[in-house]
Amino acid sequence: MLFLIKWFLGFLLGGDGGGKQLPPCPPGIPMIGNLVGMLMNRPTTKWIVRVMNDMKTDIACFRFGRVHVIAITSDEIAREVVKEKDSVFADRPDSYSAEYISCGYKGVVFDEYGERQMKMKKVMTSELMSTKALDLLRDVRNLESDNLLAYVLNLYEKGGLVNVRDIVCTHTHSVKMRLLFGRKHFKETTKDGSLGPMEKEHFDAIFKALDCFFSFYIADYYSLFRGWNVQGEEVVLREAVDIIAKYNKMIIDEKIGLWRKNCDANKNVPKDWLDILFTLKDDKGKPLLTPEEITHLSIDLDVVGIDNAVNVIEWTLAEMLNQREILEQAVEEIDRVVGKDRLVQESDVPKLNYVKACIRETLRLHPTNPFLVPHMARQDTTLAGYFVPKGSHILVSRPGIGRNPKTWDEPLIYKPERHLTGDEVMLTEPDMRLVSFGTGRRGCVGTKLGTYMIVTLLGRLLQGFDWTLPPKTGKVELVESKENLFMAKPLLACVEPRLDPNIGSGNNNFNSAVGEHMFDKVLTPSDVGKLNRLVIPKQHAENYFPLEDNQTGTVLDFEDRTGKM
Template sequence: MVSTNSIALLFVVLTLFLIHIKKIKSRSIHKNGKSEPRLPPGPAPWPIIGCVPQMLREKSTFRWIHRLMKEMDTDIACIRLGNVHVIPVTCPEIAQEFLKKHDATFSSRPTSMATRIYSRGYLTAGITPYGNQSKKMRRVLVSEIISPARHHWLKDKRTGEADNLVKYIYNRSKSSSGTVNVRTVTRQYTGNVIRKLVFGKRCIGVERADGGPTIAEEEHVEAIFTIIKYLYAFCISDYFPWLVGLDLDGHEKFVNEAVRTVNNYHDPIIDSRIKKWRSFGNSNEESTIDEPHDLLDVLITLKDSEGKALLTPEEIKAQITEIMFASVDNPANAVEWVLAEMINQPEILKTAMEELDRVVGKERLVRECDIPHLNYIKACIREAFRLHPIAPFVPTHMAMSDAIVSGYFIPKGSHVLLSRLGLGRNPKVWNKPLEFRPERHFTSGSTEVQLIEPDLHFISFSTGRRGCVALMLGTTMTVMLLARMVQGFYWKALPDVTSINLDESFEDMFLANPLVACVEPRLPLHLYP
């Protein structure tokens, strides 16, 4: 594989051969004798290739971007990659300008190698550029998939997976080691829930008696998290489309392998179900299907104004994959970080257990109806969203026209990156921002802690036309995951570990090492499934 330094050198030599001019700097534009707004501050770009050589020298692009902004002491910057102006933002007020005041202008998504493959040619709601297709699929999600009525309809399926979560951890606690890989538990729980909601079944393969994941389920979830990793990963070909196919940075290989794995599991189920529903109603065919039983059934049975199928098989397959990777990441990551922080700060764990004992008691397992009253549990989750976000940036917004934001000129086609990392750890907003302190989320006059953050002091579910539509499902999955784990078990570090290492992975925002902890039951034995 070609090294990043070789690629950088190639770009530099090619540029110098084609154009021999000085580096371009952002200058004031004068029009009719008046000074026009400038681009946000940023490093001086090379002609044609912009700052790609600097990006390639860095092993972690998002850390390089944040380091640049810190060095320039700015809350908004402009980094040109190829001909694309990349605009990172770490200030809540500026972020609100983008997502509220100028929401219509920045409601599109850029095209990229990964999003094209993931969406099967832009057939989905979330990562498809703004237009008729994205609006059509978003209407489907809002009205048919994540509506309050549909959420209630799927309650028993979610509860079944919360019970299985407790069963699996309990069985692990009774094993010879008594240890649990928390990352495996949290990711498999979210994978189990969304598979159950979409396909009507958790298990891929033969279900394990202890409630743990099969090899196929582990492979499925791993592929989904690979999809998330490369969703907006600063791939070279996204800025130089003529490089697609050369795979200079290796992204295409991982993207294609992950999608192939997911499709191998999804497509046979979807094709078989479509065939059954399409034959339903034929007088010469018998079918046991009489009404939808899961979200796949719902998508298949949607009709247009003429009574024909609203969605094509390709649209269904693409949207199912997007539902999967949009659902598993935040809950799994947040809860792993919360438990790591709790083990290092036992008083936080104690306070959370006391709240559960007070609100729920020890004679039943926590239920979804308890969520409004579990304010400390939700404060812990909010703090994880703030301090330990799943990704450094929200999914990229793209400018559909020129705009003036916070006094700066944002050209059409710019990629706007609202920084989860920069907003949540902004010292101008948060006191001691690098400390995990759930109490900071209790505000005077508020009776219930919510996971959403409308002022964008951190980002949980985002906002605006391209914000997450599944707030209710995301909240339920995250709170139930943490609440069941804290209510049902005592957690502590391994015997030879004095404290959990809270270092982040250099390449992403996960714990550098998966959390492994000792676990003991804390409820009457009859409550464990």
């Protein structure tokens, strides 16, 4: 009873800005504020932007219980948050979804700003996302880009109809698996290089967790509801994160066992991010990270950004298919910069300005997520001249900023040329006129990797194939899903190869990507005794089958381009 009285008095005494002028607030109910609107209008992220448009304001204060949630749709105010007052808004708010995804705020993305978070971020920045680290694993990314072309060509041979979302999901998950774990599949490989049952379950769980993260939970504003599953989404989130953790832990435990067993022999170059993390030492020569910290980092690396490439490529191709002159101009640039005797490489990215302009325009008009990861005010402060109480949650709206008519001419029209204003087009946007990657103290550390992956992926798809709409399809229906910012229906398109399969030389050419299957069947343990001699083409042996020496001899551990062992 005393708890309820104290809780009730807290609402009466602490529910407003203490007489200071808060940002414009939509009408609410005494004590609970806009909580009913939050619960009745799902997804809440879209409702918030609609309310702000109706109010004709670029900043608004929504009160959910005692918590002030400040939403922003202006680039100018966003700069104030992530640049001018970056230190004031460096913390993350308590959130059921963030707590569960990060195993109790123990990763880089959701941890409170402090020594532990800075340590983990430094590891990611200097050891995993540095130029040296990205160069080390470039062949891994190229391998999966090659595999993507083979996968699409296989679909062409089966009829030519491609589910764009499906192929990009397959590619993105495969790249993340290779980078993080050094393998494409958890256990069993697939004959055509697609995701197997385990990979599909893992990938679906990541997307469910991301959708749940941007939901608004009543438990975030009334802690007494924690664990009640009032909205039904808490169980979905828990199940999704448990699936991700189960698969990650399976490989991490396996890696730990191998490293402990062969600690003296593991002097070769690391093959993946886990290898790098295991080799890090502090100034006393002891492991820098505990197995628990490595697990937390692996979930951050697994979850964050994986949806960006899927959304960007699908929306970009959809807009191009509706405006073929844009598609043709992008292909013309690729042919001019790269030519037709080799495939697009990461080194070509700086020169593919029109392709990047198309991607920037997609990030502006069709952002992947509704908001940046929320910030929280560490002290009383102001934004745009309005009072912002300590503890307020700050939401920077990606679509709100990207579609703001005060910033952009004809904001709902897809026009890549609006970004061709300098010598080199960058996907980042320092002035926050569009939100491509997070910025500031809590900004995205994977900006360079994300740029390489998205531009190279789109470049190879446009270079390798002619894209057309299916017969009897006039235009792509450019409609957002009701639940998130993805297309309501997966994009289906017809493809036809546009390059000679025998072009070029070396490893990264169209022929090697789609034509060289090293084995006709998946090798099994029973086959080993039948192999008196195994002949591997020199270029494959040197680049994709590095030999690992240990005290007992040479270990052969390899996959061909289609994942066959």
